Amino acid sequence: MNGEIPVRRAGKRRGRLLAAAVFIAVLLLITLASSVVVVDQTEVGVVKVLGKVQDEPLQPGLHFVTPFITEVVRMPTYEKTMEMVGERHIKALTSEGLPVFFDMAVQYKIDPMKAPQVYSTLKNYEVWMESRIRAHARDIVAQYKAEDLYTEKREFIQSDFERRLDEEFRPYGILITAVLIRNIDLPESVERAIQAKIEAKQEAERMQFIVQKEELEAKRKEVEAQGIARANQIIGESLRNNPEYVQWYYLQVLDEFAKSNNNAVIVVPVPSAFYPGVDRNASANIPLILPAQK
Incomplete structure (x- = not known):
């Protein structure tokens, strides 16, 4: 019996040592896991030491x-899109005082080197961004007419939005990459008036194009006529200077008539100068009878 007591005490001592070893090992694993941080390619890590x-x-x-x-704290650095659509759409007044409603999408990303500044100064930066975007929307739309949102000026308005937002957000480390305005909603009567004006403008531009096309066509015909007149003038001078060619060509044509397959007699006037030995003071034209070949 007395020999069993030291054995039990030794067993308890080994058990305590084993438990202590397991506790230390778990503590070391927890410490090691807490000291290792893996940051993904699409983010940066904002470091806080004792809350700072x-x-x-x-x-x-x-x-x-x-x-x-x-x-x-991990913060994304890839491009994100903040959408204000549906019930969260933008409401503003135009320069005429007309209410206008439209959806807006703002594309942005965080400057990786300024992520700590974004976290410490804004923290819930998307809430702050949305409030500032809505404020800028009211200010910018108030400078334009309702029809500007429907015409090519919309791109200019979007560029104005992008420039102003970038000027305010960039110092905080938020980079604006694009602003898109969509689904514009105006009073029905205003939409009809704008659409009619756009159609009238398009018709005027079409008519202007037709007029310009006709003017170019008239100039082309004028140049063509001048070219034909000049060509005729050159041909006339050439024929006047080469009467022998005319006689030769005339005879060639008669020869072709004579060789044709038509069963007819061809009577043509021939200048007296074409007959050797004929008085040149005779009748200007002497009939020539050419029997057609069968």
């Missing part, structure tokens, strides 16, 4: 940090 945001963010990759006192 550090200036340098963690870039994508594997990092070791001080465990238990360090917290890493």
Whole structure:
């Protein structure tokens, strides 16, 4: 019996040592896991040590940090889209005082090197962004007429939105890449008036195009006529200077008539100069009878 007591005490001692070893191993694993941070390629890590945001963010990759006192907040750096559509659409007044409703999409991304600044100064930055976007929308739309939102000026308005938002958001580390305005809703009477005006403008532009086309066609015909007249003038001068050619060509044509398959007698006037030995003071034209070949 007395020998069993030391054995039991030794067993308990080994059990305590084993439990302590397991506890230390678990603690080491927890410490190691807390000190290792993996940042994805599409984000950066904002480091907080004892609650204080550090200036340098963690870039994508594997990092070791001080465990238990360090917290890493991941922030996306890829391009995101903030949409204000449906019940969250934009409401504003035009320069004529007409109410206008439209959907808007703002594309943006966070500057990786300024992610700590975005987190520390704005934190819920999307809520702040939306309020500022709506304020800019009211100010910008108030400078334009309702029809400007339907015409080619819409692109200019979108560019104006993008420029103003970028000027305000960039210092905070938020980069605006695009602004899109869609689904514009106006009073029905205003829409009809704008559509009629657009159609009238398109018709006027079409008629102007037709007039310009006709003017170009008239100029083309004028140049063509001048070319034909000049060609005729050159041909006439050439024929006057070469009467022998006319006689030769005349005889060639008669020869072709004579060789034709028509069963007829061809009577043609021939200048007296074409007959050798005929008095040139005789009748100007002497009939020539050519029997057609059968």
